[in-house]
Amino acid sequence: MNRRLRLGVNIDHVATIRNARGGLYPDPARAAVEALEAGADGITAHLREDRRHISDADIDTLAAMLAERGRPLNLEMAVTAEMREIALRHRPHAVCLVPERREERTTEGGLDVAGGHNWIAPFVMKLKDAGSRVSLFIGADPMQVEAAARTGAQVVELHTGAFCDAARESRVREAGAHLDALMIAARQAASLGLEVHAGHGIDYDTVEAVAAIPEVVELNIGHFLIGEAIFVGLGPAIRRMRALMDDARGVEA
């Protein structure tokens, strides 16, 4: 087991707050620098089709800043021609392909890779050829894991939202069933040669169960950390999350 998990901090919601006033403050790039200084291994940003939080200019700034520091940018995006062109222009370290519906508040489910294989597989190939590590954001479903492996993507990110929601709402049996499904999917993905990441909805109470799944090597966490930053600051929130992740893996601080 790769003991130390990587942490990608998703800074989208710094842009959400900025956009509430339409100005420049708070700056997601400043949050990215603080996140790295507090123990994030990389920065994740979702350029949505409707640009509701992260903007094209944010991606330009983040890509330049992270390249200068030799730190990875994980660009989350929908499987569209527009996004493909943006990714091919920036060639980020990583691209995570996510489903996107304009009316949703956040990414509500995983990508239907099994149903969309014919267009997702060539999309993945283009991004891989450009040098990005491609990840598919999927639910913990054996059919989707199998389909993801057939696209040639190097990574799957397992959607932890259903587990985290059930755990938070004390739906104990449901949470247990979701966690079991995540563990089975992680094992299956690793056995197919896929690197396994996980994310969505993770907070201090749910991180340890996800971090303890041995095949998982990276977590991407955003909303909770930005929310917690209001109360304790971004650096302390990330350091506490990092410590919980390390505890779950038996890593010395």
Ligand code: PXP
């Ligand atoms: N991973 C992916 C693929 C996502 O789409 C998101 C949300 O943008 C996250 C991780 C982070 O989720 P959260 O903001 O709930 O921590």
